[in-house]
Amino acid sequence: MNTIEPSFETEAIRTQIEKTQFLEHSSPLYLTSSFVFEDAEDMRASFAEEKQRNIYARFTNPNTSEFVEKICKMEGAEEGYAFATGMSAVFSTFAALLNSGDHIVSSRSVFGSTHTLLTKFLPKWNIETSYFKVNEIEKIESLIQPNTKILYAESPTNPAVDILDLEALGEIAKKHQLLLVIDNCFATPYLQNPIKFGADLVIHSATKLIDGQGRVLGGVVAGKKDLIREIYLFSRNTGPAMSPFNAWVLSKSLETLAVRVDKHCENAIRVAKFLEQHNNVNSVKYPFLKSHPQYKIAKKQMKLGGNIVAFQIKGGVKAGKSFLNAIKMCSLSANLGDTRTIVTHPASTTHSKLSESDRLEVGITDGLVRVSVGLENVDDIINDLKQALG
Numbered sequence: 001m002n003t004i005e006p007s008f009e010t011e012a013i014r015t016q017i018e019k020t021q022f023l024e025h026s027s028p029l030y031l032t033s034s035f036v037f038e039d040a041e042d043m044r045a046s047f048a049e050e051k052q053r054n055i056y057a058r059f060t061n062p063n064t065s066e067f068v069e070k071i072c073k074m075e076g077a078e079e080g081y082a083f084a085t086g087m088s089a090v091f092s093t094f095a096a097l098l099n100s101g102d103h104i105v106s107s108r109s110v111f112g113s114t115h116t117l118l119t120k121f122l123p124k125w126n127i128e129t130s131y132f133k134v135n136e137i138e139k140i141e142s143l144i145q146p147n148t149k150i151l152y153a154e155s156p157t158n159p160a161v162d163i164l165d166l167e168a169l170g171e172i173a174k175k176h177q178l179l180l181v182i183d184n185c186f187a188t189p190y191l192q193n194p195i196k197f198g199a200d201l202v203i204h205s206a207t208k209l210i211d212g213q214g215r216v217l218g219g220v221v222a223g224k225k226d227l228i229r230e231i232y233l234f235s236r237n238t239g240p241a242m243s244p245f246n247a248w249v250l251s252k253s254l255e256t257l258a259v260r261v262d263k264h265c266e267n268a269i270r271v272a273k274f275l276e277q278h279n280n281v282n283s284v285k286y287p288f289l290k291s292h293p294q295y296k297i298a299k300k301q302m303k304l305g306g307n308i309v310a311f312q313i314k315g316g317v318k319a320g321k322s323f324l325n326a327i328k329m330c331s332l333s334a335n336l337g338d339t340r341t342i343v344t345h346p347a348s349t350t351h352s353k354l355s356e357s358d359r360l361e362v363g364i365t366d367g368l369v370r371v372s373v374g375l376e377n378v379d380d381i382i383n384d385l386k387q388a389l390g
């Protein structure tokens with residue numbers, strides 16, 4: 001059982017950078033591109049990293065440091081680094097840790113841009129990837145090559161809400177001395193801590209439930225100190241750092257992460273149970289529904305089921321599109337993890353360029369609808385879905 005430290009909520013609220021002489025209660029926003037030095041010796045020692053201090057905001061800033069410190073405490077990580085977006089966190093991790101000729105073994109069900117990075121861009125630097133399907137983790141070992149360096153996965157997956165067994169992935173990574181990198185975006189640090197199951201690095205798109213209010217973009221990587229050091233050096237010299245403003249917003253967001261995510265999950269399971277008994281719905285996938293194929297694994301590694309519910313509408317692409325057109329309150333949007341409930345139909349939108357067989361590989365059938373359940377009154381969410389289902 002994945003037990004959450006009792007101090008999770010307290011750490012999220014009470015972790016704070018040093019106060020200024022004004023003794024402000026809430027951390028101020030530090031909008032400054034650089035920091036000054038006392039004298040030549042102070043400057044030399046700072047650049048030599050003999051002291052830990054802020055030099056230039058492309059490297060570190062008090063607001064990004066506060067955000068990262070909270071994430072590390074929440075994930076049980078040694079160190080971390082914050083990025084402008086989730087994708088810059090993913091890219092910087094690969095770029096910092098891999099050499100030309102290295103190989104990745106990745107789950108096939110990864111975020112769309114991560115897939116594009118693995119298939120279109122990393123091969124330019126002679127970094128190839130082999131894929132396993134979410135229900136075939138026993139095949140991973142046959143994909144490992146002498147040059148394999150990273151094992152990469154997300155759980156729960158987008159948009160099919162499949163669950164991968166993190167403990168099993170941790171064991172494979174350890175046995176073959178691979179770095180296990182987990183994109184923990186859908187679970188948030190509140191619901192799941194991959195480091196406990198053997199992950200070396202955890203990545204978040206902070207844009208989703210961490211912000212939780214659809215305002216700012218952000219990303220973060222947390223994990224082993226020596227790996228974060230390389231990722232930091234890459235970022236420090238290439239410039240994808242998180243802006244102080246976004247860090248200030250996101251650090252505040254973390255203070256309410258636990259209460260928000262609790263409520264998201266409470267609403268989501270109500271929505272899942274409503275959909276499960278509806279005549280125009282073929283099947284529903286939600287990690288904490290007993291009917292979920294990986295229900296036991298979800299229960300083992302997650303505190304609650306998350307806020308994403310996937311269901312199969314009867315009637316395929318046509319029915320999916322009519323459903324979206326009939327929606328009155330919920331938003332049709334590309335984001336997820338917002339206070340506002342969002343519905344999407346991947347086969348006619350985000351994944352319409354894939355062939356049907358490629359879509360099926362990642363669990364996207366023609367009738368799949370994804371609901372990112374928000375924080376509105378759950379009866380209003382259910383009533384909107386009900387009237388749109390007909």
Ligand SMILES: *Cc1c(COP(=O)(O)O)cnc(C)c1O
Pocket residue numbers: 085086087088111154158183185186205206207208217218219
């Ligand atoms: C959104 C998302 C990302 C990318 O994050 P951005 O902040 O949009 O760059 C990566 N992984 C997952 C699972 C996501 O949902």
